[in-house]
Amino acid sequence: xxxxxxxxxxxxxxxxxxxxxxxxxxxxxxxxxxxxxxxxxxxxxxxxxxxxxxxxxxxxxxxxxxxxxxxxxxxxxxxxxxxxxxxxxxxxxxxxxxxxxxxxxxxxxxxxxxxxxxxxxxxxxxxxxxxxxxxxxxxxxxxxxxxxxxxxxxxxxxxxx
Ligand code: NI
Numbered sequence: 001x002x003x004x005x006x007x008x009x010x011x012x013x014x015x016x017x018x019x020x021x022x023x024x025x026x027x028x029x030x031x032x033x034x035x036x037x038x039x040x041x042x043x044x045x046x047x048x049x050x051x052x053x054x055x056x057x058x059x060x061x062x063x064x065x066x067x068x069x070x071x072x073x074x075x076x077x078x079x080x081x082x083x084x085x086x087x088x089x090x091x092x093x094x095x096x097x098x099x100x101x102x103x104x105x106x107x108x109x110x111x112x113x114x115x116x117x118x119x120x121x122x123x124x125x126x127x128x129x130x131x132x133x134x135x136x137x138x139x140x141x142x143x144x145x146x147x148x149x150x151x152x153x154x155x156x157x158x159x160x161x
Contacts, residue, residue, distance in 0.1 A: 002036040002049040004088050007155070012089060013136040016045070016052040019069050022112030026055065030067045030110045033057050041088045043126040045133030048089050056130035060123040071107035071131055074116070076100035083125050085139045093155050097142050099128050 005011055019026055029051055037044040037057065045056040058066045079101045086094040102120035105127055109115060119127055129139055140148050 002032050004036060004044070004048050005050060007090050007138070009089075011047055011050065011052060012133075012138060014047065014052050015136050016047050016054045016134040019053050019055055019108075022069065022108065022110065026053075026069065027110045029053075030055065030057060034059070034065060037088065041086075042122065043130045044088060045130045047133055047136075054134045056133065058123065058126045058130065060121075060126055063123055066117075067110040068105070068107040068127070068130070069109065071105055071127075071134070073103050073105050073128070073131060075104040076128075077102040077120075083122070085125065085129055087129070087139055090138065090140065090155065092158055093140070093151060095140070095143065095147070095151055097139050099125065099142070103127055105131075 029046060033044050033046065033049055034057055036049055037059065042060050043056060043058045046053050054070045056068050077100045080098050081101045082096040082098045084094050085097045101124065102118065103124045104116060104118045106114065106116045132138070140151060143151070
């Protein structure tokens with residue numbers, strides 16, 4: 001089973017590179033990521049299991065499992081909304097983040113087929129959170145500096161014990 005890296009690992013700040021081929025290795029990686037995520041999360045980026053390539057998976061409530069390879073957000077709504085986010089790489093820390101309420105994304109699936117998808121609600125949120133991972137950005141980086149610092153102090157205290 002692949003293990004998930006956590007805050008402090010420098011790989012989380014790295015920009016992931018494009019997936020060059022839709023081969024068996026990529027399909028295996030996606031399958032192993034679903035296994036690593038289990039029922040603990042609603043999304044996971046490849047970099048979180050140590051593979052800094054532009055691939056993430058989602059399994060939002062009441063949605064099918066999805067694989068996004070080399071994704072791009074084409075359009076974001078002007079409307080923004082606060083939603084609570086967490087991250088398997090920052091265990092135990094949950095906080096509201098404000099982001100666009102809906103997005104239109106283009107990507108390739110694990111079979112190498114291109115698709116576009118308009119998402120709202122939790123799926124839109126997961127897509128934006130995971131795409132951030134591919135650019136080395138964590139959800140806590142989206143907070144204002146003061147709130148981020150306060151949360152990180154309590155996170156550090158919790159992780160120490
Ligand atoms: Ni995350």
